[in-house]
């Protein structure tokens with residue numbers, strides 16, 4: 001027993017093809033977290049999620065949801081878990097609203113008298129009210145995603161598991177999903193949300209797990225994962241002063257000092273790695289450059305993103321498939 005909302009132990013899935021899609025992962029999603037489950041296409045996220053929800057049997061390993069073993073206690077625990085996974089069973093010739101009503105009606109634990117209110121509230125929440133009477137088959141991918149989300153939100157949940165909820169959504173829709181996730185989390189729901197687009201989801205996450213080729217490469221509180229890596233300082237200076245800037249940054253014992261090419265306005269950006277704990281503060285760097293007669297047009301400290309962390313860990317770009 002743990003107090004985590006999701007816990008897996010050496011969870012593994014080997015398909016009949018022999019491919020090991022998920023290789024001994026130990027997920028730990030604390031209660032109340034928004035856990036970003038991130039990784040390139042094909043890294044094993046969907047397979048993991050399907051095992052969490054009891055839709056696919058693990059080859060080995062264990063799953064606990066809200067402290068209960070799955071699949072053994074699935075019938076007991078799954079009503080407290082809302083899920084958005086690929087291909088929910090929507091009827092193509094029914095409207096979005098009718099589809100929700102149908103899903104709601106098969107849920108024996110809900111009160112039929114409040115069915116209409118529940119469906120309307122869920123449609124409203126995902127911004128689908130205007131398209132609620134359109135047939136499902138006429139929905140865009142984004143509308144289908146929204147309906148899937150609405151289905152997951154038909155009743156209050158302790159845990160939500162969302163597989164690529166921003167898939168097919170435009171930037172506005174993506175912002176809305178982020179907003180919705182934040183709202184649900186504020187109301188006390190634990191959320192696991194998968195994405196192959198780090199930047200889309202990184203801002204709402206309190207915790208992150210990064211998958212690569214079936215392995216959980218890294219997990220933990222988001223700020224800790226990026227804080228361990230050095231930030232980079234970017235100094236913009238006229239091209240004629242680039243060499244002097246490089247020399248001065250090296251004299252300050254900063255690492256990895258490199259200069260970009262000059263851009264159209266005649267300035268150059270010079271980069272250096274700077275450690276929060278041991279390196280000079282940005283204002284000291286500015287002062288030193290000015291003392292060395294380097295005109296500082298701009299100075300910026302860039303924190304490493306999760307994508308930087310991923311690339312550093314794997315030596316690969318994030319959007320690789322296999």
Ligand SMILES: Nc1ncnc2c1ncn2[C@@H]1O[C@H](COP(=O)(O)OP(=O)(O)OP(=O)(O)O)[C@@H](O)[C@H]1O
Nearest residue numbers: 015017019021040041042043044045046047048196
């Ligand atoms: N039923 C299956 N039989 C055989 N191989 C499978 C099956 N389902 C998935 N795979 C393989 O397992 C690997 C992991 O797939 P999975 O769908 O879990 O990745 P993912 O991280 O969710 O990717 P995506 O972001 O593209 O959904 C892939 O190489 C995939 O081809």
